[in-house]
Amino acid sequence: MALITKKIKGTEDVLPKESYRWQFVEQIMREEAKNYGFKEIRTPVFEHTELFARGVGQTTDVVQKEMYTFETKGGESVTLRPEGTAGAARAVLEHALENEGLPIKASYFVSCYRYEKPQAGRLREFHQFGLEEYGTQSPVADAELICAAQSIFDRLEIKQLRLEINSIGCPECRAKYHEALRAYFEDYKSELCETCLSRLEKNPMRILDCKSPICSKIAEGAPKITDYLCDECEEHFASVQKYLDAAGVKYIVNPTIVRGLDYYTKTVFEFVTDCIGAQGTVCGGGRYDGLIEELGGKHMPSLGFAMGLERLLMVMEKQDIEIPDFDECKLYIATMGEGAKAKAFELLKQVRESGMIAETDVIGRGLRAQMKYADKIGAKYSMVLGDNEIEQGAANIKDMETGEQKQIKLDETFLEQFAAILFESQSDSIVGGFI
Numbered sequence: 253m254a255l256i257t258k259k260i261k262g263t264e265d266v267l268p269k270e271s272y273r274w275q276f277v278e279q280i281m282r283e284e285a286k287n288y289g290f291k292e293i294r295t296p297v298f299e300h301t302e303l304f305a306r307g308v309g310q311t312t313d314v315v316q317k318e319m320y321t322f323e324t325k326g327g328e329s330v331t332l333r334p335e336g337t338a339g340a341a342r343a344v345l346e347h348a349l350e351n352e353g354l355p356i357k358a359s360y361f362v363s364c365y366r367y368e369k370p371q372a373g374r375l376r377e378f379h380q381f382g383l384e385e386y387g388t389q390s391p392v393a394d395a396e397l398i399c400a401a402q403s404i405f406d407r408l409e410i411k412q413l414r415l416e417i418n419s420i421g422c423p424e425c426r427a428k429y430h431e432a433l434r435a436y437f438e439d440y441k442s443e444l445c446e447t448c449l450s451r452l453e454k455n456p457m458r459i460l461d462c463k464s465p466i467c468s469k470i471a472e473g474a475p476k477i478t479d480y481l482c483d484e485c486e487e488h489f490a491s492v493q494k495y496l497d498a499a500g501v502k503y504i505v506n507p508t509i510v511r512g513l514d515y516y517t518k519t520v521f522e523f524v525t526d527c528i529g530a531q532g533t534v535c536g537g538g539r540y541d542g543l544i545e546e547l548g549g550k551h552m553p554s555l556g557f558a559m560g561l562e563r564l565l566m567v568m569e570k571q572d573i574e575i576p577d578f579d580e581c582k583l584y585i586a587t588m589g590e591g592a593k594a595k596a597f598e599l600l601k602q603v604r605e606s607g608m609i610a611e612t613d614v615i616g617r618g619l620r621a622q623m624k625y626a627d628k629i630g631a632k633y634s635m636v637l638g639d640n641e642i643e644q645g646a647a648n649i650k651d652m653e654t655g656e657q658k659q660i661k662l663d664e665t666f667l668e669q670f671a672a673i674l675f676e677s678q679s680d681s682i683v684g685g686f687i
């Protein structure tokens with residue numbers, strides 16, 4: 253039979269056998285976000301189009317080329333979120349969270365949608381984890397944010413990840429810098445790609461972010477923003493570096509990093525790797541002091557980062573980083589006969605309620621096939637229940653690895669006995685490990 257359809261180009265399924273990898277990474281992100289004082293925010297997957305047009309910025313690739321925008325039956329223009337910041341910032345404003353005290357520290361997990369050319373590490377639906385801090389202009393916040401990202405990568409044991417930082421100044425220093433850039437790129441007008449030609453007028457800094465080899469080669473010789481920073485921006489940047497040094501976070505100052513959003517100010521940063529090919533930016537972030545105003549709020553200096561989960565998992569796979577799979581089935585109960593099936597349900601409930609994974613036959617297989625299945629799923633212990641066992645009120649429980657068998661009573665002490673057997677077998681390892 254032919255399938256009626258397949259998944260949309262540029263989207264991916266996460267199958268049951270691989271979801272533990274995602275869950276592991278997400279768990280570490282949740283823990284680190286918590287340690288740094290961030291609380292999760294959840295916002296809708298679609299928003300009014302103007303939110304992204306303003307919040308991400310008209311001159312960005314995302315808004316100009318990549319958004320999934322459509323008209324609803326009611327005639328409204330809505331867009332699937334291409335990133336997480338705009339929605340979070342909108343929610344902060346809409347709920348006047350500043351009244352609850354500053355800073356507002358939020359974390360998020362979002363699926364994002366961008367109409368891009370699908371390739372390794374570049375999808376049309378992808379996932380981001382991000383942190384946001386609203387209402388602080390202190391460089392301590394910049395350093396805290398970068399440290400939080402670094403802590404996540406450290407906990408995931410990711411190697412060969414470069415932290416590159418830069419300052420792109422405030423609108424004041426930027427105006428002078430734009431002039432210098434225009435003057436520089438003017439001489440290369442005949443060689444720049446078409447997109448960069450239009451960038452030259454609207455936002456020449458974006459040329460530094462162009463992925464075309466010719467444009468990036470030309471960009472290498474362009475004036476550096478760091479030479480155009482005003483005193484305040486320069487001081488801010490120096491302080492961020494001082495705090496990063498204090499935390500022992502290693503970084504490189506790369507004056508060519510400009511980032512995607514239009515409203516980035518001062519600090520911008522990326523975590524980059526060379527091990528997964530061209531799409532090597534795993535995390536990007538920075539300050540966006542003008543964003544909240546742009547969305548109709550009062551001046552509220554803010555900052556944040558987003559990391560791409562797919563790229564992160566690619567790096568981990570490439571670097572052979574082992575991800576523990578805690579989903580070990582502790583007990584498989586094979587059954588023969590109706591009485592045994594009912595008894596198995598009673599026992600399984602006890603084991604499952606204690607937080608352990610336990611399974612039984614749900615297909616109607618014969619005993620041999622059931623044992624084969626127990627082996628396939630890697631059950632730690634198995635037990636066969638038939639009329640005899642029920643009559644005797646006891647059964648043999650088998651360690652699937654060693655083959656060793658122990659008798660276990662099928663009464664109200666079942667769970668206690670089973671826990672003792674598990675504990676004994678794992679007494680060399682950490683106690684909490686058996687749950």
Ligand code: ATP
Pocket residue numbers: 335366368373374375376377378379380511512531533534535536537558559560561562563
């Ligand atoms: P790139 O320069 O690679 O296009 P970007 O500047 O557009 O990235 P951001 O908007 O800063 O990316 O998003 C933050 C992170 O989200 C990126 O560093 C990356 O890890 C991930 N990401 C962005 N776009 C995609 C995509 N199309 N597919 C998978 N991951 C993505």
Ligand code: MG
Pocket residue numbers: 313512
């Ligand atoms: Mg992009």
